[in-house]
Amino acid sequence: MASRPARSSVRRAVRRDPQAALPELLRAAARVRRNAHAPYSNFLVGAAVLAGGEVFVGANVENSSFPLGVCAERSAVSAAVSAGHARIDAVAIVGGALRPVPPCGGCRQVLSEFCARDVPVVYATPDGEKIETTLADLLPQAFSNADLKATGAPKPPSRLKRIS
């Protein structure tokens, strides 16, 4: 019997305190991991982020054109940002088997766009082995928008400003 897909809708967080929300985020990440589309790697990952007191989830979504696949972390960030949040307060990831797998380099950079340096990040195996850290530990000396300002990069054309 095929298992029923996990709900992927936005869920109200049990707690607003980021550290206290980590267990709930881990449970949400484990649930959404069941929705991962990973027929090529069979490497299922679920992620959950806390933003505005709500939990947003995402699973990895692979594609037959391999570079078009999206990591679970970026799926969850996109869900939170699409709902109007620009700040993420905590991150949980469930995946791997032999060890908890941390977010890839690309996802660390994406998280740094929306997370303060001290945001807690926990990553765990489906069996519950976990590692707790912070974004600063995962991505020291991150590239940021402050670096763009420092170079005097040109501002976007006015037509782009109107729709942003």
Ligand SMILES: [Zn+2]
């Ligand atoms: Zn990634």
